[in-house]
Amino acid sequence: MDVRQAITDRVIAMLEKGGNVFRERWTRAASHGMPRNGKTGAPYHGANVLLLWDAAIENGYASNVWLTYKQAASMGAQVRRGERAVLCAHFERKAMRDRRDSEIDANANGESHGEGEGDASDRGNGTGSNAMLCMPFWLFNVAQIDGLATSTSDEAPEPQSWADRSPIEGAMRFIGGCQANIQHGYARAAYSPAADRILMPDVDRFTSSEAYCATALHELVHWTGNEKRLNRKFGERFGDAAYAFEELVAELGCAFVLGHIRLVDATIEGHAAYLDNWLQVLRNDRTAIFTAARHAGEAYEFILARELPLPQGTP
Structure with a gap:
């Protein structure tokens, strides 16, 4: 799976709808705040913000709070059958012994919070080489999850709330x-x-x-x-x-x-x-x-x- 290409294709599809369309969608999604994790309260960054904003508007989600499947399960909740996750990306530079095995291990990690890196390509193929790994992870909106306590989902803490300010x-x-x-x-x-x-x-x-x-x-x-x-x-x-x-x-x-x-x-x-x-x-x-x-x-x-x-x- 070429994660970079898959996400680039998603963003291209957004932009191809036209400037008025994607700006209006982003601002509508932004009215619910920046996307953040429902367990930790940590905000998402980079291209992941665009992906999560677009998914929120596309599916009519009222919240910008997201969880991985594992996180939801750890909180005693369950993603509903048939719900589709949003593909996001996390970048991390690693020294690898076996590049292929390292990428497989990285792709299985669903707990990452996805920083917006990625301007350096993977490089190096031999023993002890360094590479910028693009690791996919998948997020579900709290609207797709049953059994979440309200206090740990929609009201996850934000670094700054403007709800009561102009x-x-x-x-x-x-x-x-x-x-x-x-x-x-x-x-x-x-x-x-x-x-x-x-x-x-x-x-x-x-x-x-x-x-x-x-x-x-x-x-x-x-x-x-x-x-x-x-x-x-x-x-x-x-x-x-x-x-x-x-x-x-x-x-x-x-x-x-x-x-x-x-x-x-x-x-x-x-x-x-x-x-x-x-x-x-x-x-x-x-x-x-x-x-x-x-x-x-x-x-x-x-x-x-x-x-x-x-x-x-x-x-």
């Missing part, structure tokens, strides 16, 4: 906390790497406060890629498609941030369409979506780490 407040606390150089009065939103500056239209040019925040967060993801910060460079690998690939990173990174603060139904205004370029890259490189999702996840974590704290005394 998404606009969350967006502004991230934008303010990053202290990016943002200048207004421009015809369209953009990030200038040379000047290390975010250019934005005036606030009253946007259709809503939500649209302004979503657009600013999209540009803020671009801002994280500056050499002073995360130093993202794709030219050597993606050539002429590097600019479009950076746009894919910003698309995913912004989706993760919007999902975290549950800012849904917000339009990223003035955003150019790079869908055809993304599809071409993904069709030519089975690891590209994992690279994009990893960089998007790093940008997401970078922004979240700079969130302005609540005023002292705020409950």
Whole structure:
């Protein structure tokens, strides 16, 4: 089983539905928060977020809480007969004596939480070689499982809950906390790497406060890629498609941030369409979506780490 290719094909199928479709599906799923494990409360990352979001909307799940078959059984619950799991991926570098046996052992592991890695291919075939193993694991939504206690399923702990706070407040606390150089009065939103500056239209040019925040967060993801910060460079690998690939990173990174603060139904205004370029890259490189999702996840974590704290005394 080529796990990378299988997941890439899934993401391509999402994108082929069109920009308006996949963005709307992701934001609807994000309204229930970031996907997380129902036993540990740990969030999922990278391309797995996209897969789980899409499955939640496709099947009408109201929860973004997931478990492996083994985890459900360990909690005294049972996956209903006939339910289908979502294929996810976990990447881990290992020193192997027998590559084939190691891959078989890795593929049997269903307890992994699936980080979004995968921009390095497997390499090495001999004794003592190192390889980046792509290990599949399968997740079931809590809606597919009988016998779960509510306290251990839908209410699994989250690192941060915005249920009682305004998404606009969350967006502004991230934008303010990053202290990016943002200048207004421009015809369209953009990030200038040379000047290390975010250019934005005036606030009253946007259709809503939500649209302004979503657009600013999209540009803020671009801002994280500056050499002073995360130093993202794709030219050597993606050539002429590097600019479009950076746009894919910003698309995913912004989706993760919007999902975290549950800012849904917000339009990223003035955003150019790079869908055809993304599809071409993904069709030519089975690891590209994992690279994009990893960089998007790093940008997401970078922004979240700079969130302005609540005023002292705020409950």
